[in-house]
Amino acid sequence: MPGLARREQPLTVHHLNQLLLVCSLVLLVAVAAVRISSRSGLPSLLVYLGIGIAMGQDGVGNVHFNNAELTQVIGYAALVVILAEGGLGTKWKEIKPALPAATSLALVGIAVSVGVTATAAHYLIGLEWRQALIIGAVVSSTDAAAVFSVLRKVPLPARVTGILEAESGFNDAPVVILVVAFCTAGPVEHWYVLLGEITLELAIGAAIGLAVGWLGSWGLRHVALPASGLYPIAVMAIAVTAYAAGALAHGSGFLAVYLAAMMLGNAKLPHWPATRGFAEGLGWIAQIGMFVLLGLLVTPHEMGDDIVPALVIGLVLTMVARPLSVVVGLLPFRIPWQEQTLLSWAGLRGAVPIILATIPMVSGIAESRRIFNIVFVLVVAYTLIQGPTLPWLARKLRLGESEGAADLGIESAPLERLRGHLLSVAIPKGSRMHGVEVAELRMPSGAAVTLVVRDGTSFVPLPTTVLRRGDELLVVATDPVRDAAERRLRAVGQGGKLAGWLGLAGNGNGPHSRHSGQ
8 A cells, every 4th residue: 555655654753843843833823813812802713713724725824634523523622621621710609590591591592593593594595404403503502712711801790601601611512412413314303302312411411520520629629739730730630531421421521521620610629820820721722723723624715605694694693593592591580681682692602613513524414514614604704793892782781890809819738737728818909908917817716827928028927017919928727717717818808907897707709709719
């Protein structure tokens, strides 16, 4: 097989050097593009797609890439990392009240959106019912990466944020099941069979995700690892384990990884800021790699005939299907029309629909390339419209929340032999702990401020030492009062020395605590 030998050349060190150079340059360009996109309001995913297109066969790179199966596999792996990173940053106290509404929106809303969009694709564009149903299912899933990135920039009410986060984490599972079912050879199964499969896979995925998350958090809290850098690795490994176990058990691996990561993120694990930073870095790499690869898979000169159908389907999806799915899905809940309007507009699409559009290509469905092109154009066009206008709409609806007192960054390291914890507390610029004396912290018995680092100089504080913005405190707390000490520190950081009078001493709640370390 001489021809085969010529095609399958082994990877040499020289080829590895070239690959590393290209990948590192792409990452650097993508990192620089984030700054440009943040200033211009252009969603970063479009910049990454543009990099991939520029490298492709219609761009300056002239790279010929058409492996849809490899793109699908890498895309799935990237989604696992993105969902894990999103779950780690999700606060249970914020998402808990929104769970019923988000679940309804992820199930009932998906059904409404698929039906309306597929009907439009069939009657307005002329697609066969199978292709129309595939497109309806593919574009009905909101993208976790797009939603999480927008929520970091737009301060929204806790209920809206909770619904959007939970929906984006939950709705991937039923959509994947629907797309695979519609792409299976032979007649499409009855709706009640699909409903039963979706329910079973979600139940299996949820059970495995919760179990793995609880076991992992329990283990990391009770076993002191020899190096702080091992904690981020262990957390991500546990999250990926949840996905793999859920998928191998014929459940929803995507739901499993999201729930497991959410449990880990709310477990007050040691060295948490370092873990969050590590997860965010992996999430950025996953997004960059995924979008660049999707851009490489696109052939722009073949999309001319699919632009108008994509815009028509996208218009129906954005202005009819999504609002109707929100209204029907949230019908049992008393949610004001302003919040429903914002939820309708915030149903952002991103990499997930484009990755799911590779499933019919791998399955050999007729006109699968056209389906991919329509989905790609739809996502790009309407992301350009919805992403930059979401903050404006939130302000018009008077749903944007003003900035409150900045929360503290608290990092915990276990002192196994002493049965205690060393808390590293950073006082940010907006914290109301500024001007508070050490004695006025009123720490619980068994906890004490042992060191203050200020302007590069460390000293042992007196009870009358006044704390300032930019200080870093080292607090030693015994195991029984560790949580109470952290709650008290957060309360003073948000309420100042009068935190007890303001009712903040025991709960540690406050604005934007979702983004803080634990």
